[in-house]
Amino acid sequence: MHELAITESIVAAVKEKLGGAPVRRVCVEVGRLSGVVPDALRFCFEVATAGTSLDGAELDIVGQPGRARCRDCAAEFDTDNFLTLCDCGSADVEVLGGRELRIREVEVV
Template sequence: MHELAITQSVVDAVCERAAGRPVRSVVVRVGALTAVVADSMRFCFDLVTEGTVAEGALLEIDQPPGSARCRTCGVEFALADLIPLCPCGSADVRVTSGRELQIVSMKVG
């Protein structure tokens, strides 16, 4: 379950940035192609925030869908899974979204 390690890293960064102030909410962006299960991350968040300044904070997860642009035909298309294949049949694609994994914002106070 890699969600635990990822969530622990998020909480560590949030707590460091909070500098002792209580954290009320955290917004993260986790792209659909990262293979992170949002419900697992929420569960882990409650576990790893226990005893920290982020205990009781609300976790909001934004999950942008995967998309790519084909280098062969130039079309932009949605990626539903981790296999980047253009509708034209080309595998020469550039993923343009869905791999994000970042802390967007947090509320303290």
């Protein structure tokens, strides 16, 4: 489960920036093509924050849709899959978005 390592990195980054300031909420942006399972991230957040300045903090996860563009017809469309076909039938598709994984906001007490 790589979500635990990701969550530990999120906690470490927040602690590095804020020191020991108590944190009320962390908002994380997670793209649908990032490979991160939001429910697993939530579970790991509780484990990774125990005994830290983030203990008891709320984790908000904002999902971002996958977005792609067809290189043949230039159509842009949402997708939940890296291996996708355009409506025109082309498999020559460029992923534009949905791989995001970033801390958007941190609320301190």
